[in-house]
Amino acid sequence: MATVTAPVTDALLPVYKRAPMELVRGQGVILFDADGKEYVDFTSGIAVNALGYGDEGLRRAIERAADGLIHVSNLFRTAPGEALAERLVELSFADRVFFCNSGAEANEGAFKFVRRWARSIGGPARNEIVALRGSFHGRLFASLAATDRPGYRAPFRPLAGGIAIAERHLDELAALLNPESVAALILEPIQGEGGVRVLDTDFVQALRRMTKERGIALIFDEIQCGLGRTGTLFAHEQFGVRPDVMTLAKPLAGGLPMGAVLMTEEIASAVQPGDHGTTFGGGPLVAAVALYVLGRLADPALLSHVTTEGRWLGEVLQALKTRNPKIRAARGMGMMWGIDVSDPAADVVARARSSGLLLVTAGEHTLRLLPPLIITREELARGLELMEAALG
Ligand SMILES: Cc1ncc(COP(=O)(O)O)c(C=O)c1O
Incomplete structure (x- = not known):
């Protein structure tokens, strides 16, 4: 059967190389x-x-959620977001959760939280974030600075400062992870866009030990590899280590836009009211749907x-x-x-x-x-x- 070529509208910004069918x-x-x-x-x-x-379950969850509030603002309490945060805390290493609307936003939030924490213990000089060769963390200015794709970065310089990309070598990382200047190391336990590269368990465990010894936060970006995709709810369970911060997005709300930053109490305790925020993050409709999806993914x-x-x-x-x-x-x-x-x-x-x-x-x-x-x-x-x- 011939493939339909849908009429292409000129109204959309042509940033995607879309396949022709609709x-x-x-x-x-x-x-x-x-x-x-x-x-x-x-x-x-x-x-x-x-x-x-x-x-069918997801459809019903969306229908039920739409019967309730769709949005009110994070100035007020709503039950679905609280229940979802509690469930994520129960299921993970984390003590606190921040909700946002995409993967890149989750990483941008994570970078702010670790900088806030590092500054609170080491002063303003402790602000650097280190990412790994082959990484993909998103397309916004800080997440792009942590993304190792020259073609995505070059047209948009200057990117956010204080973010470096290191080779996936322990010796180089040992030299680079200076506790006087580095706030956090971010990595995908399985690099997705970078070629589906499963990091070596020994390497990830050594980085966990090194960051712990040096008081540097370890962020796992599980936006692509997390939430069941590897056969455990979180990919890091496959590596026998726990991060200090983890970012999630993609499947979390079953296709509705949602991201999340999960963190330990130690990181969270440095974050003050007013430090970060987003209008839609963790709104009642999307959070109610995510609570349903999380139940299915954790089964x-x-x-x-x-x-x-x-x-x-x-x-x-x-x-x-x-x-x-x-x-x-x-x-x-x-x-x-x-x-x-x-x-x-x-x-x-x-x-x-x-x-x-x-x-x-x-x-x-x-x-x-x-x-x-x-x-x-x-x-x-x-x-x-x-x-x-x-x-x-
Ligand atoms: C590992 C990883 N981090 C971050 C992102 C960015 O997520 P989003 O496209 O929702 O901003 C992606 C998206 O592919 C990803 O795979």
């Missing part, structure tokens, strides 16, 4: 375009739609499904690599995989799309698989078949 409907892990063509979705709206499409049955099917997926990808010379490497965990391919990844994505599979890239020669967490083995197999055909 998506109109979804069910489970399948999306449909305006022409009725089906796509197996291995993107989940870039790690957002963990529950897939057309989820041990879902997490064990992600673990089991993720292991199977990993085995199939390794087998594929052995028989297909176009695949150079496959790495990942749970429902988050990167596949290095010899062809330009964008070409494979385009071929896959025309045969009915949605994929994203993570670099010029890396395909990224981020299927909904509810995907079945049969659906995974169907997508993998289409992927293999698209590889040629």
Whole structure:
């Protein structure tokens, strides 16, 4: 069936390289375009739609939430945001939560909180934030300064100051993490946009020890890898370490915009009323929906499904690599995989799309698989078949 080319409006700012078809409907892990063509979705709206499409429970949660208040302002108390914060605290290392509206905003908030904390114990000279080579933390000025993508950064300089990018080497980090000047180290336990790079457990554990010894805050950006995607509720559970601060977003409110910064009491105790804020953050509608979604994502049955099917997926990808010379490497965990391919990844994505599979890239020669967490083995197999055909 021919792919519909929806009329392209000139009214939208053309910052995205959009695929030509217009998506109109979804069910489970399948999306449909305006022409009725089906796509197996291995993107989940870039790690957002963990529950897939057309989820009846999510629809009902949104309906129930819409019966209540939609927004009032953070000048007043509302129950859903309080309940969601309490649930996140129960489920994590954290004592306090700040809500915002996106991943980049969560990281910007985290940077402010760690600077506030570092200044309170070490004076104004302790303000630097260190991020890692290959990182992606967002597109706003501070999160962009912590993002290792020259093409995203160059046109917008000057970026926020006091933010450095370090190689993923312990020796270099040991030299750079000066407790007189550094407030925090931020890392993604699994770098997403940077190629689905699972950091070594030893490396992450050594960085935890080093930051603790030096009194430097450790921030985990789990915006893409967190909330069930690896098979544990938080990705850092796979590494046996706990951060001081963690940022979440993407799947948190089931596709409604929401971000969160989770932190220990020590960091939180330095933050004063008036230090930070946002109009929409943690509003009653979005928080009520997130409370429902969090319940689903924290369900041990879902997490064990992600673990089991993720292991199977990993085995199939390794087998594929052995028989297909176009695949150079496959790495990942749970429902988050990167596949290095010899062809330009964008070409494979385009071929896959025309045969009915949605994929994203993570670099010029890396395909990224981020299927909904509810995907079945049969659906995974169907997508993998289409992927293999698209590889040629
Ligand atoms: C690890 C990570 N951090 C931050 C962000 C930025 O999130 P947002 O696009 O919601 O601003 C992303 C988005 O892809 C991400 O993957």
